[in-house]
Every structure is written in structure tokens, then in C-alpha cells.
Amino acid sequence: MADYQDTEEPAPADITRNAPLRAPSRRRLPWKRGLFALIALGVVAAAGYYWYLTRDEVSTDDAYTDGRAITIAPQVSGNVITLAVDDNQFVHRGDLLVAIDPRPFRAARDQARGQLELARAQRDNARISLDIAKTTYPARLASAQAAVASAQAAAVKAQSDLRRQRALPPAATTRELLDAAIAADDQAEAAVRQAQAQLAEANLVAQNIAAAETQVKQLDAQVEAAQAALDQAEINLGFTNVTAPQDGWITKRNVELGNFVQPGQQILAIVSPQVWITANFKETQLDRMRPGQKVMIRVDAYPALSLTGHVDSIQKGSGSKFTAFPPENATGNFVKIVQRVPVKIDIDSGLDPQLPLPLGISVEPTVSVR
Incomplete structure (x- = not known):
């Protein structure tokens, strides 16, 4: 009997005592479903609220700091002495950046100055000659005219004397007197011809004065050329001191003391303090973007730095349009690619003097397009 009782099934009371262990699991399932639904509803609400807050904002991570980098190059060649x-x-x-050996340029300036003084002296001498010519040539003309008149009068007298000698009877004169009269007449005619030739030469008064004036003009031009050469020599001497054209930071310095530099050789660059943002927005983001809209700017290098600015302008052309080899969409197969357009953003506030913004660092602007 004892063995039979030990193998009997548990009494109903035992089953009832174990039943409450399974009942709570069935009652907790609806609460879990409600919790999941509540979480999903919260996620949807948060997403909707985020969309509502950002529906009037356009941002891009294809943006960089930009500014003016001025390339500095010497305009004369020589050794760097400073x-x-x-x-x-x-x-x-105006600050001195580099000084080039000025000695060859001083010598060229002094030589040009000497050439200028020589040209001025020659020009002054020509002006004096012109003043003399204006008095001398008219006087020579008058003298030649008087000489012609005198020679003609002498010729008339000689002809009269010759006629009288020939009109005298042979007994009243001698052969010697007749020969002398003939010689005097010939001499008077020769004197007239000589005086007339001198008068013809003296008649070139206007031409001689014009020649003197031309000489003065020629020497005036030489003076101007010598002055220009001196000015160029002075300019070249000034170019030996390379100065800063504006305020900024020295970058990309590749010159050392003692280097020989050539005109046009890039020796350094100056980055101006003015910095702005160049953001390359997709063409599909430009529909509501306008100049003047507010921009929030996040700088990757300084996560704690918050900058504010405004849209300055939108470039009149996509970035690909100004590449070395712009696309030719009218040839071959065409694949549409979303283009990006550079947008200039000016920084209004938030800059920290202790945190400089180098050119080309990544930023993320967000434009409010309300």
C-alpha cells in the first residue's frame, strides 16, 4: 500500500497552489504593448516636431572658410639682404617684408640722372641757337638784299662808264682806259650775280628757323626720354623694398636670407583678416534661398564656437561651369548629376580672436529660408 500511495498523482489542492504562478504573465502582455505604442508615438512626435523646426532650414557639409590670399612677388631681381x-x-x-640688394639700382639711377642732365644741356643750347636764328636769318636776308641793290647800282655805273669810253673819239681816250671800263663792267655784273646768289640763300629764313625749332623739339623728346629712364630707375630702386600691400598674416613663405629672387617669383602670401564662408549648396536647395537670410555656422575645428552670418550672394554659375574642362552635355550620353552652386556667406558675429579661422577649414552652415 505504501508503495502504491507514493506513486499517486498530486491532489487537486497541489494543482491549485501552483496555478497562480502562471497567471501574472498573461496579465502583463497588454501593458508591454501599450508601452511600445507609447514609445513609437513619442518617436513619431519627436520626428514631426524636428521636421517642423527644421522645415525652413537648409544646410550642407560641403562648405569651407574662404578669404583673400595675396601673392607677394618681387618686381626686380637680386639677392635678399633683409x-x-x-x-x-x-x-x-606698408611694413617691410623683404629687401633686395639696391646697389645695382642706385648705379642705374645715377647713370640715368647724368643722361638727363646731358639732354637738358643740349636742349638749352638748341633753344639759344633758335633765339639766335630768329634774329640772324632775317638780318642776313636784309643784308643780302642791300648787297644786291649795291651791286646792281655799281653795275649800272660800270655800264655807263663803259658806254662813255666807247663813245669818246679814239684821240680822246686810250686803250687802257677802255679795257679798264670793260673789266669794271664785267666785275660789276659778277658782283650782282654773287649778291643775288647770297640773297637766294638768305631767303630761306623760315626754313632755317623751322630747322632750329625741330632741333629743339628733338632735344625736348630726348629730355623726356631721359626723364622717363630716370623715373624707371627710381621705381626699380623702390622695388628693392618689398612691403605689405595690406594687413594680414604671412603664409607660404618660401624665401630665405641670401636667396636670389627673380621678378614674378612667388616668395610668400598674405592672408587678409576678412573671412567668409563659401558653401556649395545643391541646386535643389536654392529655391527659397535669398541674400540677407540668417545663417548659423558650426565649425568642425571648434565645436564650441557658434557663428552667425547672412547670405551675401549666390554665384551666377555652378562650380562645374568654371572648371578647367567644363562638361559638354550636348555630346555623347547624358547622365543627370545634381550640380552644386557656391554661396558666399558673411560672418556677422561669434568670432573669437583667440581662435583664428584658417582658410579652407570645414564648416556646416544652416540657412534659415523663411
């Missing part, structure tokens, strides 16, 4: 700046140094407009 290097007055260092890397990343701030300079002001």
Missing part, C-alpha cells in the same frame, strides 16, 4: 618677417606673423600695410 628678411623682416617670419611664418604666420601679422603685418600691417
